[in-house]
Amino acid sequence: MLPLRNLMRRKLRSLFCLTQIAVAIAAFVAIVGVTAGLRAQFYSLSQVFAYDIMVQARGASSPMFSRVTPEEVAAIAQVEGVKAVSQMGFYVTLAKGRPQPITFLALEPGGDLLTRYRILKGRSLQPGDGHKVLIGKLMAEQDGLELGDQLVLGYDGDQACEIVGIFEPPVEGVAFLAGQAIMSMEHYEGFYNLKPQLAVAHTELGGRASSPAEVKRAHARCKEVIPGIEAAVPRQRARTILEFLDSFKQAETIDSFIWAISLLAALVSGIGVANTMLMSVFDRTREIGLLRAIGWSRLRIVGMIQGEGILLAVGGGLLGLPLGYLLIFLSRFLIQHGWLQVSLDPVLYLMAFGFALFVGVAGSIYPAIRAALLPPTEALRYE
Amino acid sequence: MSDVAIRGVDLVKHYEHGLVKALRGVSLSVAAGERIAITGPSGSGKTTLLHLIGALDVPTSGRVEIFGEDVAAVRDVNHLRGRTLGFVFQLHHLIPNLRLWENVALPAHPLGISRRERRARAVALLEAVGLGARVDFLPVKCSGGERQRAAVARALVNEPRILLADEPTGSVDRATGESILKLFEWATEERGVTSITITHNPEVAQRADRTLEIVDGLLRG
Ligand SMILES: Nc1ncnc2c1ncn2[C@@H]1O[C@H](COP(=O)(O)OP(=O)(O)OP(=O)(O)O)[C@@H](O)[C@H]1O
Ligand SMILES: [Mg+2]
Numbered sequence: 001m002l003p004l005r006n007l008m009r010r011k012l013r014s015l016f017c018l019t020q021i022a023v024a025i026a027a028f029v030a031i032v033g034v035t036a037g038l039r040a041q042f043y044s045l046s047q048v049f050a051y052d053i054m055v056q057a058r059g060a061s062s063p064m065f066s067r068v069t070p071e072e073v074a075a076i077a078q079v080e081g082v083k084a085v086s087q088m089g090f091y092v093t094l095a096k097g098r099p100q101p102i103t104f105l106a107l108e109p110g111g112d113l114l115t116r117y118r119i120l121k122g123r124s125l126q127p128g129d130g131h132k133v134l135i136g137k138l139m140a141e142q143d144g145l146e147l148g149d150q151l152v153l154g155y156d157g158d159q160a161c162e163i164v165g166i167f168e169p170p171v172e173g174v175a176f177l178a179g180q181a182i183m184s185m186e187h188y189e190g191f192y193n194l195k196p197q198l199a200v201a202h203t204e205l206g207g208r209a210s211s212p213a214e215v216k217r218a219h220a221r222c223k224e225v226i227p228g229i230e231a232a233v234p235r236q237r238a239r240t241i242l243e244f245l246d247s248f249k250q251a252e253t254i255d256s257f258i259w260a261i262s263l264l265a266a267l268v269s270g271i272g273v274a275n276t277m278l279m280s281v282f283d284r285t286r287e288i289g290l291l292r293a294i295g296w297s298r299l300r301i302v303g304m305i306q307g308e309g310i311l312l313a314v315g316g317g318l319l320g321l322p323l324g325y326l327l328i329f330l331s332r333f334l335i336q337h338g339w340l341q342v343s344l345d346p347v348l349y350l351m352a353f354g355f356a357l358f359v360g361v362a363g364s365i366y367p368a369i370r371a372a373l374l375p376p377t378e379a380l381r382y383e
Numbered sequence: 384m385s386d387v388a389i390r391g392v393d394l395v396k397h398y399e400h401g402l403v404k405a406l407r408g409v410s411l412s413v414a415a416g417e418r419i420a421i422t423g424p425s426g427s428g429k430t431t432l433l434h435l436i437g438a439l440d441v442p443t444s445g446r447v448e449i450f451g452e453d454v455a456a457v458r459d460v461n462h463l464r465g466r467t468l469g470f471v472f473q474l475h476h477l478i479p480n481l482r483l484w485e486n487v488a489l490p491a492h493p494l495g496i497s498r499r500e501r502r503a504r505a506v507a508l509l510e511a512v513g514l515g516a517r518v519d520f521l522p523v524k525c526s527g528g529e530r531q532r533a534a535v536a537r538a539l540v541n542e543p544r545i546l547l548a549d550e551p552t553g554s555v556d557r558a559t560g561e562s563i564l565k566l567f568e569w570a571t572e573e574r575g576v577t578s579i580t581i582t583h584n585p586e587v588a589q590r591a592d593r594t595l596e597i598v599d600g601l602l603r604g
Contacts, residue, residue, distance in 0.1 A: 009479070287476070292464075293464060295462065375440070
């Protein structure tokens with residue numbers, strides 16, 4: 001392998017370049033891995049809530065500041081195309097002996113939303129359940145909580161609730177959801193004197209879209225129902241889950257983020273390859289002239305230099321891939337409680353490989369052309 | 384096939400936009416199998432002439448014919464350089480990270496032959512130049528004379544019909560110079576190769592069939 005041996009001539013220089021590419025590719029892998037995870041989460045969210053319409057007070061900057069009245073819920077239920085309406089409330093509170101606050105969802109026992117939570121241990125909430133709560137799998141694991149344990153809530157620490165069930169959220173693998181807890185709407189309204197904040201109109205009971213195409217169809221169906229809802233409850237604004245997710249501009253942000261990082265990584269490693277190969281070509285001016293003089297075509301010279309560039313980049317990629325995974329692993333470890341979800345798709349390997357290949361080819365184009373244009377007479381010049 | 388291996392017609396070569404007139408109208412004709420020596424003072428245009436004959440550079444005016452074919456009209460100049468011509472430079476220009484046989488085999492790469500075949504050819508030639516024991520050495524492990532002999536082997540690996548040498552014995556001792564000359568003679572005698580050798584050494588010039596002297600960009604005599 002001529003390219004490999006040429007690289008081995010300047011081991012340190014090649015190694016520096018390799019490291020540079022490896023770091024860039026590691027960044028690429030980490031970012032793409034993390035964002036692919038996010039995207040997957042978004043997709044499963046849009047799957048699970050495909051047939052649902054979120055109804056929230058107009059002008060409320062967050063669901064926390066929204067309100068729906070029982071009359072409005074009743075009005076929504078009458079709208080053509082709506083099969084059921086769930087109410088939802090949020091309550092963030094501290095529990096004794098737990099440093100972070102707990103986010104409680106208040107849901108109606110037997111309601112369509114609560115039925116989507118898979119109960120792993122114990123039971124779900126039933127009508128009349130007072131000081132009884134469900135907790136997420138992650139919260140149970142992290143706090144070492146078991147069925148029957150008491151959760152002492154409130155800032156005064158005087159409201160003990162019994163854990164009757166441990167659930168898996170409907171969107172699996174979302175750390176944030178699995179770290180929440182659920183109380184019954186009855187308890188939420190009765191004991192805490194809070195009011196439901198959101199209404200969710202279901203155009204299909206227990207509806208879950210199984211494919212991207214179905215998500216689209218469900219979305220279209222929901223869009224048809226929305227004008228009816230907004231006419232029935234003018235104070236409220238209705239949105240599909242896709243619109244809701246879009247309102248965060250996350251999909252676009254993620255895309256441009258990936259592009260920016262990839263571009264940056266490509267630029268950094270491409271410049272590394274270009275710089276290394278250019279130095280190498282200058283070093284070997286006479287040698288390349290000689291090869292031309294003994295019958296090597298320009299194309300063959302280009303091939304040789306590009307071969308070296310590609311080898312560098314792919315070598316850097318092979319180094320960078322595990323480095324990227326290490327980064328992902330570390331960040332996962334650091335952001336344990338957060339939303340960070342990573343995709344370790346094998347497609348990522350291919351992407352990183354393709355990325356490295358591209359960097360190798362692109363980075364060595366200019367040096368290769370420079371080499372090919374060297375006059376063969378250089379070989380005969382001495383000194 | 385033409386009896387004339389190389390023909391140069393009114394070769395003029397200017398450098399630096401005409402400020403340097405390296406060749407000022409040189410015409411020459413070399414018969415197939417002929418051994419030519421070119422002598423002349425430093426800066427007289429010898430290397431320039433060799434470049435033009437070897438299709439490494441283009442003349443400002445005039446033309447070069449190789450076996451009757453106008454070099455300017457040759458479609459595949461790489462093929463011409465690689466197959467018809469063999470070059471020996473004043474310095475060996477061996478590639479330092481390649482073993483001796485790999486250096487010798489370099490001109491054979493574009494021929495698309497297998498590595499094994501390339502090695503076989505290179506080894507045979509290295510043996511012919513007395514380097515059978517150095518086949519797998521890197522150039523740094525070889526003496527100057529050995530390197531220069533390897534460079535000659537490299538020039539012969541594609542069995543060229545014309546050998547062009549620019550002071551091949553300029554930087555080696557007498558004995559090595561002698562062995563290189565012997566190789567050239569072997570090539571011309573055994574293979575009918577036409578050779579042009581630039582030299583400052585009168586002894587070397589004497590062993591040629593004919594000596595051309597260049598002075599100030601013109602052939603003398
Ligand atoms: N690439 C170039 N650019 C400008 N001038 C050049 C170039 N190559 C050669 N010359 C000039 O052309 C003239 C002839 O050069 P050439 O190399 O042919 O001489 P030479 O006879 O081979 O000399 P020497 O015996 O010293 O090798 C010299 O004056 C040289 O400076
Ligand atoms: Mg010269």
